[in-house]
Amino acid sequence: MVHSAYDSFQLLSNCPTKIDAVESYGSKLLLGCSDGSLKIYAPDPSGSDRSPPSDYLPQAQDLRREPYVLERNVAGFSRRPLISMEVLESRELLLSLSESIAFHRLPSLETNAVITKAKGANVYSWDDRRGFLCFARQKKVCIFRHDGGRGFVDMKEYGVPDVVKSMSWCGENICLGIRKEYMILNATNGALSEVFPSGRLNPPLVISLPSGELLLGKENIGVFVDQNGKLLHEGRICWSEAPAQVVIQNPYGIALLPRYVEIRSLRDPYPLIQTVVLRNARHLHQSNNAVIVALDNSVYGLFPVPVGAQIVQLTASGNFDEALALCKLLPPEDASHRTAKEGSIHIRYAHYLFDNGSYEEAMEHFLASQIDITYVLSLYPSIILPKTTLIPEPEKLMDISLDASYLSRASSGLSDDMEISPLPQLLESDENAALESKKMSHNTLMALIKFLQKKRYSVIEKATAEGTEEVVLDVVGDNFASFDSSRFKKSTKGRGNISIGSGAREMAAILDTALLQALLLTGQSSAVLDLLKGLNYCDMKICEEILQKGNHYAALLELYKCNSMHREALKLLYQLIEESKSNQSIAELTQKFKPESIIEYLKPLCGTDPMLVLECSMLVLESCPTQTIELYLSGNIPADLVNSYLKQHAPSMQAKYLELMLAMNENGISRNLQNEMVQIYLSEVLDWYADLSAQEQWDEKAYSSTRKKLLSALESISGYNPEALLKRLPPEALYEERALLLGKMNQHELALSLYVHKVICVILMWKTLIESSPYHYFKGNILYLNPFLSEELGCVSSYVSYA
Secondary structure, three states, rough: OOOOEEEEEEEEEOOOOEEEEEEEEEEEEEEOOOOOEEEEEEEHHOOOOOOOOOOHHOOOOOOOOOOOOEEEEOOOOOOOOOEEOOOOHHHHHEEOOOOOOOEEEEEOOEEEEEEHHOOOEEEEEOOOOOOOOOOOOHEEEEEEEEEOOOEEEEEEEEEOOOOEEEEEOOEEEEEEEOOOEEEEEEEOOOOOEEEOOOOOOOOOEEEEOOOOOEEEEEOOOEEEOOOOOOOOEEEEEEEEEEEOOOEEOEEEHHHEEEEEEEEEOOOOOEEEEEEEEEOOOOOEEEEOOOOEOOOOOOEEEEEEOOOOHHHHHHHHHOEEEEEEEEHHHOOOHHHHHHHHHHHHHHHHHHHHHHOOOOOOHHHHHHHHOOOOOOHHOOOOOOOOOOOOOOOOOHHHHHHHHHHHHHHHHHHOOHHHHHHOOHHHHHHHHHHHHHHHHOOOOOHHHHHHHHHHHHHHHHHHHHHHHHHHHHHHHHHHHHOOOOHHHHHHOOOOOHHHHOOOOHHHHHHHHHHHHHHHHHHHHHHHHHHHHHHOOOOOOHHHHHHHHHHHHHHOOHHHHHHHHHOHHHHHHHHHHHHHHHHHHHHHHHHHHHHHHHHHHHHHHHHHHHHOOHHHHHHHHHHOOOOOOOOOOOHHHOOOOOOOHHHHHHHHHOOOHHHHHHHHHHHHHOOOOOOHHHHHHHHHHHHHHHHHHHHHOOOOOOOOOOOOOHHHHHHHHHHHOOOOOOOHHHHHOOOOHHHHHHHHHHOOOHHHHHHHHHHHHHHHHHHHHHHHHHHHHHHHHHHHHHHHHHHEEEEEEHHHHHHHHHH
């Protein structure tokens, strides 16, 4: 026996005549006896002053758990012994089947109607909702309808293949148990459809279920079918022996067997709950609050044990599923106790499953219990959690369990001895140490991950709402001193600047910190990255230390990033890039961390922290100049700011930046920057001129790439200051640059004289050569000097056109 679902109590004994039928009407018992009499028994008035146990306080119309005495004997109630009878409460009628079917008014027992056509009937079924009566006699089934008064209307009559042994309404149809099989009779047109054969040794048995479905007996097996006779998938009830009668009282099925009454759960796999030994029991009937068992001369009542007490029994014996099922039967007005009971059972069940290796199933019950996350995480001592007020000590965990246990006992009336000692693993530190390795195994961690992921959505949602509410209060200036004083603050950088209160965000920090560790311990690095890339509340200090020790650099970068610790992230990234260059043994770093990684990291920061972008971009400016400058341009960092920073920290890259700026948008570069770019070109040209002059190798006709850029800029742009540039030119060189600057200053004659002066110098040199050289040498020098002369003349012509 699993537990006591019913208490047996003898209501009466020594009935003078054999009992053939039994029924209840309110608190009274109606007994149809073999001599045709109807005996009415009521609770013994002499015992009415005794107060019944508090758990069994009866309703006015319920059977009482006390001795019954004869109140009235109606002799000659029927000519023949009653086969069965039924109280129709909605119509205040007593239906009885003897030589025919009769209806008597209650409580007077005045005859209301007699259906003479039912003479010889052996079985009937009443549909109280519609007021329909069907009965079987010989090989016919008849249907009558109550007209609401004293009469019945003959509706239908159908022939069937054999004598009907059992029958029941099922919706609009009638299920018939004939001698060899079960059939469904269509009450509208009389069509018959076969269901399946009945047993060979025992008569068919049709039981109507509260759901409208049917339970059909086949030997010792009860088969579930729907209203059309189709098999259901709820399984089968296997009784110990073939039952003579079965009644359904949710959540149990009670069967009358030859030697005892058997009680089974109606939940698959329909386990045996209890047996009540009552030899030679002949009749089984369900009343409002009990099950009546009639023997030949005595009657017993099977009174349900209060649900709360059953729950405690089942929990104590480890039948957690049955206990949880019974919680659904607790009265709705006791909702708080019901929730507490269910939570307590789920927690106990979860511990039982966890200790027996069913980790995922254990977590499902922890989830269903709505227990605090910290309670579950206490089973994982190696998981490091933030030190907050939400972490329960072992004593607090015990209090939780004891509170739930108290709620269970409060409504059950049973002693404390039936309770399981709460959380034994929390009481024995040695057991904790012994089980630690098992609790940190892969399977336990995977179960924890699923638990945390299922809890995470609601926790993060509450944390976000809490943060939003705090921001709104700060904006409107509605900061309550009491709230501020009781709030626990935890400051990090960036997103972490939102204070972690003692409520939802604190719980979110615990959850995410534990989830990150569990994912790492199970090798789910990609999942860790996904966690950190989204909104998270991971504890910065704990997670940083763990990720550093485990060399989880990609995750550490994301941790810094989500906490707006960009300087630390970029410092680490640069360190990894340098290590990947110097150490060939960590080849994976070369693939993950390259100089371009810093540029990619900096891109989102251009609009929020341009100074940090400029500062950290210096790390890769030399190795990735083009990409870095494109970063400045694409990030819309103010050009004057970039130029100023480059001028101070990377002057060699200043010109390239300005060139690209000019190439992208000629009109977008300011006059100041145009002047800056020309000044840079001129400085480089002057340095080049000084070097060559010092070596006495200067040639006015030489053009370096920078000088070409200078000349092009002087000619094409107009934002520079020509006076300032002119002052920097050497007096005896860079005539072409001087001429262009003079032209910009509208001093065209002076500019043109420079070109003419150069032409005259060439002619004078030519004349000297003619006078001092023989003819053949002179001819060769003409060929040599002619290109220079042509070029100088061309410059004069070009300038004239320009001016």
